[in-house]
Amino acid sequence: MARMWTLILLAVLLLAVPGFAQSEEENGPAEYQEEEFSPFLRNLRRAEIVMLGSFPITLFLTLEVFDIYRYIDNLGEPDAYRYTPWPLRSPEAAPYSAGQITGILVSAVSASVLIALADYLVGRSKEKRSER
Numbered sequence: 001m002a003r004m005w006t007l008i009l010l011a012v013l014l015l016a017v018p019g020f021a022q023s024e025e026e027n028g029p030a031e032y033q034e035e036e037f038s039p040f041l042r043n044l045r046r047a048e049i050v051m052l053g054s055f056p057i058t059l060f061l062t063l064e065v066f067d068i069y070r071y072i073d074n075l076g077e078p079d080a081y082r083y084t085p086w087p088l089r090s091p092e093a094a095p096y097s098a099g100q101i102t103g104i105l106v107s108a109v110s111a112s113v114l115i116a117l118a119d120y121l122v123g124r125s126k127e128k129r130s131e132r
Contacts, residue, residue: 051115058112061108067086
């Protein structure tokens with residue numbers, strides 16, 4: 001019985017709260033002004049977004065390239081099937097060592113940083129071209 005009264009009280013509170021809330025226009029956050037952040041901070045934020053956004057893709061591609069390299073490197077050995085790349089990998093696949101995992105992560109982060117740097121350089125060249 002107590003559970004039912006708790007649910008009724010919760011429902012009444014949830015239905016009553018929107019009536020007391022102020023409108024979105026009165027409470028909403030103010031839009032950022034153009035001069036509120038320096039160009040350096042805007043470029044840094046964009047680089048961060050591009051780097052973090054590209055990381056899953058670069059990690060996947062780095063893993064695939066490493067798997068293919070590892071498979072080709074072990075082709076002559078009798079247990080080469082353990083090094084087959086991802087889509088064809090067997091359940092008995094050879095695990096990565098700690099050094100290999102570190103190398104894969106460093107490579108993926110480096111590739112993401114290079115993509116962010118390339119994005120920055122392309123943006124700068126477009127800015128200079130539009131100023132002319």
